[in-house]
Amino acid sequence: MNSIVCIKRVPDTTSATLKIDAENRKLDDGNLVFSINEADNYALEEALLLQEEFGGEITLISVGPKECDDIIRMGLAKGATRGIRITPDNLYKLDPYAIANLIAEQIKELEYDLIFTGCMANDDNFGQLGVTLAGLLNIPHISLAVKIQANEDYAIIDRELEGGLMEQFNIKFPAVITIQTGINEPRYASIFGIKRASKKEIRFVENISAQGIKVHTEKMYLPPPGDTAEIFTGNPEETAEKVYEILKTKGLI
Amino acid sequence: MRKDIFVLVEHRKGEIRDITFELLTKARNMVQTGGFVYAIVLAKNGDNFIEKLKSEAHRILCIENEKLEHFHSDYYQQVLGSIITDRKPLLTLFGQTSYTMDIAPSLAVQLDLPIVMGCIEFEIGDDKIFTINQVYGGKIHTRFSFPSKNGGIISIQPGTFTAEQGDLSAEIERITFSFEEITNKKFIQFVEAVAGEIDITQAEKIVAIGRGIKEKDNLQIIEDFAESIGAVVACSRPIVDAGWLPKERQVGSSGKTVKPKLYIALGISGDFQHLIGMRNADTIIAVNKDPNAPIFGIADYGIVDDLLKIVPALKKKIMEKCEARSA
Ligand SMILES: Cc1cc2nc3c(=O)[nH]c(=O)nc-3n(C[C@H](O)[C@H](O)[C@H](O)COP(=O)(O)OP(=O)(O)OC[C@H]3O[C@@H](n4cnc5c(N)ncnc54)[C@H](O)[C@@H]3O)c2cc1C
Ligand SMILES: Nc1ncnc2c1ncn2[C@@H]1O[C@H](COP(=O)(O)O)[C@@H](O)[C@H]1O
Numbered sequence: 001m002n003s004i005v006c007i008k009r010v011p012d013t014t015s016a017t018l019k020i021d022a023e024n025r026k027l028d029d030g031n032l033v034f035s036i037n038e039a040d041n042y043a044l045e046e047a048l049l050l051q052e053e054f055g056g057e058i059t060l061i062s063v064g065p066k067e068c069d070d071i072i073r074m075g076l077a078k079g080a081t082r083g084i085r086i087t088p089d090n091l092y093k094l095d096p097y098a099i100a101n102l103i104a105e106q107i108k109e110l111e112y113d114l115i116f117t118g119c120m121a122n123d124d125n126f127g128q129l130g131v132t133l134a135g136l137l138n139i140p141h142i143s144l145a146v147k148i149q150a151n152e153d154y155a156i157i158d159r160e161l162e163g164g165l166m167e168q169f170n171i172k173f174p175a176v177i178t179i180q181t182g183i184n185e186p187r188y189a190s191i192f193g194i195k196r197a198s199k200k201e202i203r204f205v206e207n208i209s210a211q212g213i214k215v216h217t218e219k220m221y222l223p224p225p226g227d228t229a230e231i232f233t234g235n236p237e238e239t240a241e242k243v244y245e246i247l248k249t250k251g252l253i
Numbered sequence: 254m255r256k257d258i259f260v261l262v263e264h265r266k267g268e269i270r271d272i273t274f275e276l277l278t279k280a281r282n283m284v285q286t287g288g289f290v291y292a293i294v295l296a297k298n299g300d301n302f303i304e305k306l307k308s309e310a311h312r313i314l315c316i317e318n319e320k321l322e323h324f325h326s327d328y329y330q331q332v333l334g335s336i337i338t339d340r341k342p343l344l345t346l347f348g349q350t351s352y353t354m355d356i357a358p359s360l361a362v363q364l365d366l367p368i369v370m371g372c373i374e375f376e377i378g379d380d381k382i383f384t385i386n387q388v389y390g391g392k393i394h395t396r397f398s399f400p401s402k403n404g405g406i407i408s409i410q411p412g413t414f415t416a417e418q419g420d421l422s423a424e425i426e427r428i429t430f431s432f433e434e435i436t437n438k439k440f441i442q443f444v445e446a447v448a449g450e451i452d453i454t455q456a457e458k459i460v461a462i463g464r465g466i467k468e469k470d471n472l473q474i475i476e477d478f479a480e481s482i483g484a485v486v487a488c489s490r491p492i493v494d495a496g497w498l499p500k501e502r503q504v505g506s507s508g509k510t511v512k513p514k515l516y517i518a519l520g521i522s523g524d525f526q527h528l529i530g531m532r533n534a535d536t537i538i539a540v541n542k543d544p545n546a547p548i549f550g551i552a553d554y555g556i557v558d559d560l561l562k563i564v565p566a567l568k569k570k571i572m573e574k575c576e577a578r579s580a
Contacts, residue, residue, distance in 0.1 A: 013389040013390055014390060014522050015542065015543045016543075018392050018393055018545075020393065027389065027393065096358070097361070097362070097367075097368075119354070120354075122389075122390065123388060123389055124386070124388050124395075125386070125387065125388060126369075126370045126371055127349070127370055127371065128354075128357075128358045128368070128370045129358075130358075131326075131354065131355060131357075131358035131359050132358040132359065132361070132362055134358075135358060135359030135360075135361070135362030135363060136362055140435075140437045141326075141359065143351070143354045143355045144354060144355070156441065158444055159351065159355070160351060160507055161265070161351045161352075161507075162350065162351060162506055163506075163507070163510070164446035164500060164501070164507065164509070165265075165443060165444075165446065166443070166444040166446070167323070167440065167442070167443050168440075168441040168442050168443070168444055169438055169439060169440055170438070170439045170441055171437065171438045172436075172437040172438070175437075175438075178354075180507075181490065181491070181494045182490070182493060182494030185496075214366075214367035214368075214399055215367050215368070215397050215399045216397065216398050216399065217395060217396075217397055218383065218396040218398050219395070219396050220388070220393055220394070221393070221396075222392075222393060222394070223387075223391070223392075223393070223394045226550055227550065228549050228550055228552075228555075229537075229539060229549045229550075229552035229553055229555035230554050230555070231544075231549070231555045232554060232556050236558065236562045236563050236565075236566035237566055237570075239558065239563065240563065240567045240569070240570040241570060242554075243538060243554070243556070243567055243570075244567070244570045244571060244574055246536070246538070246554060247482070247515070247571075248574075250514075250515075250536055252458065252482070252514060252515045252536070253482050253483075253571060253575070
């Protein structure tokens with residue numbers, strides 16, 4: 001069973017103070033730490049599990065700057081077969097449709113049963129690319145998969161709905177599956193895997209311009225300060241005292 | 254010129270979902286003179302839904318078919334593709350839900366339309382549509398635009414707009430549609446989550462933990478603290494993904510919606526999907542070492558510090574005071 005896994009390089013912004021670059025179009029990401037998007041790591045693991053069960057090859061594909069090679073190498077170290085990194089000239093203007101176009105173009109020649117993506121990228125929060133790709137390739141898709149029982153040419157998949165409910169579908173290959181976090185336990189790369197990965201191929205697709213951009217970024221800005229919490233300052237002893245007072249006044253203890 | 258706004262009516266197990274009323278309210282406020290708000294009902298039997306939507310839209314388009322008994326993105330896409338092509342709305346609105354994530358992107362491809370998913374606001378300009386999206390975990394906003402001449406698709410985060418009762422009386426139109434049989438994807442069944450021992454939706458006080466607790470071993474400190482104030486421990490999604498707490502303790506869009514008297518959020522950043530599950534709690538206290546964490550935008554009180562320092566201090570304070578009170 002051959003699969004393709006789309007992986008995105010995203011910054012960890014949870015504890016960072018963010019800045020926007022002069023043109024207001026892009027995050028100033030100089031001091032941020034980047035890694036594979038959380039859901040994509042689960043998607044990769046799902047492909048590796050299927051590879052262990054059915055054999056076959058895994059192709060990783062990432063659209064982004066040359067630093068994407070780091071996440072591709074990590075995936076190769078875990079057991080993927082090869083990587084493709086696409087770096088178009090107009091990288092910072094792309095919308096998911098344009099990214100999906102680039103990916104579709106590069107995988108045309110490949111044989112695949114399944115294409116995996118994450119259900120959502122933690123930077124843009126669209127949750128869009130995988131199902132866009134399915135539309136472009138005209139193959140069926142399931143999004144938000146939380147359980148996959150695969151056979152040679154079809155799978156039974158549970159997809160997650162709101163409130164903890166799931167719905168189950170039977171889907172024939174080739175298909176696109178977008179993976180929700182928590183579906184498996186992503187492995188770590190072994191030292192041996194890391195050594196082996198340095199011999200694997202990454203193909204670079206450069207000097208091209210992405211086509212079909214439909215949505216434009218007008219600007220990025222820090223959200224206007226809204227209502228915010230009353231912040232208690234002081235050392236832990238002092239802030240604890242204030243919290244205690246609140247709980248007591250409100251009859252919560 | 255295109256003026257109408259279409260809203261897909263989202264329903265599950267016979268109930269219209271709240272997001273639909275939020276979208277219809279917003280659509281009524283946004284639709285420009287001469288345009289109509291359409292509620293699009295796709296169902297096996299639409300009567301029940303039509304009844305509940307009469308006052309909410311100018312027009313209700315209802316397509317009934319056996320194939321629409323359960324949500325199936327491909328059948329939905331066939332009908333929506335056809336009616337959007339025929340009737341040329343300015344916008345088709347969806348909620349950013351699990352159904353929408355399964356249908357809107359491929360529908361946009363089929364129709365060759367621009368689409369922005371996960372917006373918190375939109376505007377209709379002279380020849381462009383603008384949207385505002387929260388990106389980077391809510392720390393940054395982005396303003397997107399697309400030309401409006403061919404129409405477009407937008408999905409909106411649930412809970413962004415408040416639903417208000419409409420006062421329209423909709424014209425109802427039923428259309429028949431002949432579906433192409435889909436053979437490569439079949440709905441099998443709903444799968445219910447297994448019920449756990451603790452029902453967090455019933456709890457009056459909740460201490461919720463997020464990825465900020467760092468290690469599973471730190472759970473004990475949290476449980477001790479929760480016990481000292483008679484609270485149950487709940488969590489954000491990553492804690493469940495890591496297997497540290499069972500799924501039934503997860504708060505948020507794909508977990509439980511809670512409305513306790515007290516919600517203490519420890520090391521939770523405050524992503525949209527989490528906030529939607531807890532923002533109606535009476536009193537919210539957040540502890541996060543990042544002063545810019547979006548959780549402070551919704552909390553009543555906040556402490557910017559390491560939760561592993563604050564939690565033991567809090568527990569100690571509460572024990573001391575309670576002992577002093579009972580002595
Ligand atoms: C379809 C879908 C459904 C989802 N459903 C849900 C859902 O139901 N519920 C849910 O919660 N999420 C859900 N998510 C995930 C959601 O998008 C976020 O990824 C998640 O809520 C983040 O959890 P977190 O705040 O614990 O982690 P993070 O975003 O990583 O935040 C951790 C926070 O801890 C702080 N921190 C770190 N160390 C410390 C310390 N020592 N002391 C104090 N603070 C510290 C950091 O500053 C940061 O703010 C869903 C996602 C998708 C795509
Ligand atoms: N630039 C990219 N390169 C490779 N994969 C991507 C890229 N952008 C998005 N994806 C994939 O699509 C998923 C959903 O992304 P999004 O639609 O941006 O939320 C991600 O989890 C990735 O698997």
